[in-house]
Amino acid sequence: MEAMEAVAHADDTILRITPTTDPPGLRLEGELDATRHGDLAEALSALGDGAREVRLDLDRLSFIDLGALSLLTSFAERGGGAVRLVLDHLSPDVENLIETVGWERLPGLVQGRKGAS
Template sequence: MEVIAPSDDRILRITPTDDPPGLRLAGELDATRHGELSEALSSHVAEEGDVRLDLAGLTFIDLGALSLLTSAMMRIVPTELHAVRAFVADQAKRCGLSADALHNLLVAVTEVATNAIRHGDAPVTLRTWPDDGLICEITDSGNWQPEEFISWQPPESAVDSGFGLWGVGMLCDTVQVRTGSNGTMVRLRSA
């Protein structure tokens, strides 16, 4: 198990706990700390599965952070993409997504998860939360460095690289891609 380094910037402290395994949050959790919280949650889920949170030390939490804490998250296992689709379908039903929007989202999530498994490094995680529909965020730990700017124009051929990501853009209302030395994150929104 990788140990999550404690974070202490005197505003927010995130510390791993052993019994039960989880995270202890203390201080103030505002918009400037969402990325730090999201990274800690993703790392813990990737290593441990479930996250147990001790929030007793929080003196302030904003609505965005509350949304992060209530998001649903799972580790993606390469041989269990059916479980990913079932997880997304369950979350989408809670958000009232239409059957057509759900179908499109399931195809898009499967494509992005498959790319993360094939081209990224483990762990691969999926996090979902409601926000004018449903947002699905797939994250891997690879080091993808695209040779050029990601284009939303169709590739010349279906066998060319990038066809899947272009298709994902056709299926979702919003697609965001962020990549760097810590991994790649693809965020999909469907309403």
């Protein structure tokens, strides 16, 4: 799978999604709002079934909306909650949003590595 970009203007990337292999997962850069939920769902689907743990590197993700968090939770819950979705390198803003919502309300999502990737 190649990196996906959703572009607003020629020089203004809104969201870049890059697959990672070691560990398996995705690197998300930019802003993840309602207009990009389809892109995220497609990238998650491309990861394939059978993975027990998927890591998301969010070091360069500057914004995520509640709908995208819900989408991540739905991905983790598929297959009876067998997938653990690890969120690495949360920015302070994204971490604050998740803390406000409460990790306990987001089953299957786990805080991973801290700091820059």
